[in-house]
Amino acid sequence: MKPASLLLLACMLTQAAEYSATRAVADGIEIVRLAQPARGIEVSIVPSIGNIAYELKVNGKNAFWFPFANLAEFRKKPAMCGNPLMAPWANRFDQDAFYANGKKYMLNASLGNLRRDPNQQPIHGLLLFSPAWEVVSVKVGDRGAEYTARLEFWRHPDLMAQFPFAHTIVMTYRLHEGVLEVETALGNHASEPMPIAVGYHPYFRLHDAPKEEWSVHIAASEEPVLSNLLVPTGERKPISFRNPVSLKGTEIDTIFTGLHRDASGNAEFYVRGKKEQISVVYGPKYSVAIVYAPVGREFICFEPMAAITNAFNLAQQGKYTELQSVPPGGTWRESFWVRVSGF
Numbered sequence: 001m002k003p004a005s006l007l008l009l010a011c012m013l014t015q016a017a018e019y020s021a022t023r024a025v026a027d028g029i030e031i032v033r034l035a036q037p038a039r040g041i042e043v044s045i046v047p048s049i050g051n052i053a054y055e056l057k058v059n060g061k062n063a064f065w066f067p068f069a070n071l072a073e074f075r076k077k078p079a080m081c082g083n084p085l086m087a088p089w090a091n092r093f094d095q096d097a098f099y100a101n102g103k104k105y106m107l108n109a110s111l112g113n114l115r116r117d118p119n120q121q122p123i124h125g126l127l128l129f130s131p132a133w134e135v136v137s138v139k140v141g142d143r144g145a146e147y148t149a150r151l152e153f154w155r156h157p158d159l160m161a162q163f164p165f166a167h168t169i170v171m172t173y174r175l176h177e178g179v180l181e182v183e184t185a186l187g188n189h190a191s192e193p194m195p196i197a198v199g200y201h202p203y204f205r206l207h208d209a210p211k212e213e214w215s216v217h218i219a220a221s222e223e224p225v226l227s228n229l230l231v232p233t234g235e236r237k238p239i240s241f242r243n244p245v246s247l248k249g250t251e252i253d254t255i256f257t258g259l260h261r262d263a264s265g266n267a268e269f270y271v272r273g274k275k276e277q278i279s280v281v282y283g284p285k286y287s288v289a290i291v292y293a294p295v296g297r298e299f300i301c302f303e304p305m306a307a308i309t310n311a312f313n314l315a316q317q318g319k320y321t322e323l324q325s326v327p328p329g330g331t332w333r334e335s336f337w338v339r340v341s342g343f
Helices: 003-018 071-076 311-316
Strands: 020-026 029-036 041-046 052-058 097-100 103-106 134-141 144-152 167-176 179-188 194-196 215-217 220-226 232-238 252-259 267-272 277-282 288-293 300-305 324-326 331-341
Touching (some): 029 071, 029 144, 029 167, 052 179, 179 324, 267 288
Antiparallel strands (some): 020 029, 041 052, 167 179, 194 324
């Protein structure tokens, strides 16, 4: 064997020894676990409940907020926690309909798969706790430990009835050098461009300080103006928060645009306690950030969004010009990263 081949083999063996990627069972439910023992990091994902990552443990402390005693309790009555995907749209529509490619598509409430906000607006898409995810691969490779799952949206008539764009979602969780990457790929099988307004709603918590002592870095310069129904009007205003923001007596439930990007096109938001810090880094195609930190709840959400709330309908009205789409046969792909320190 040539010296270069020996070096490659040695690197692969070292990588495999440093990471692990396994399928297991917890509370009678299949999970996938990614780990980097040398850094004390372990990530647990439950494919059959929305493919949600519910643990990001660093030295035994969970950086995700998961308010359940176990997975069985979570499955019995699932609620927002961990890292849920919102698709094929994130957040609210202002009506039981949306526009795409100049056509109006009506939502069918009688199918029973719509979620609604307190004002009865459709919210958070169709897939929050879906059991339709299929495990594609669980492996250790040259980019660390990774797990990939697929949801073939086009196979489900009740989903297609609400969003008639045949597509496949491929989600990869990747643990590499102490950082968790969540990569999402949307493959469009339809004969028309598919609008993109997906997002994630990850819940995080710190352990070394009460929430009143947490401070938040917001990497943005603008906020969309909202109606009394929390739907953007099309106007924008300068950011209304100081930076950093103390959460002492402060509630945040705000959409941010005009994200501050580094040379790679990424934007970083973070929350910090005494020593602990959780950073969420948004890739370039996540053009919108929502920060949600309600008073009295021990979590904060940094939500990567491909579009603002009600983007499809605002684009039709000419009030939103940044709506992304993927052409027939094309794939939209983007990542966000979670980096934990001080735990």
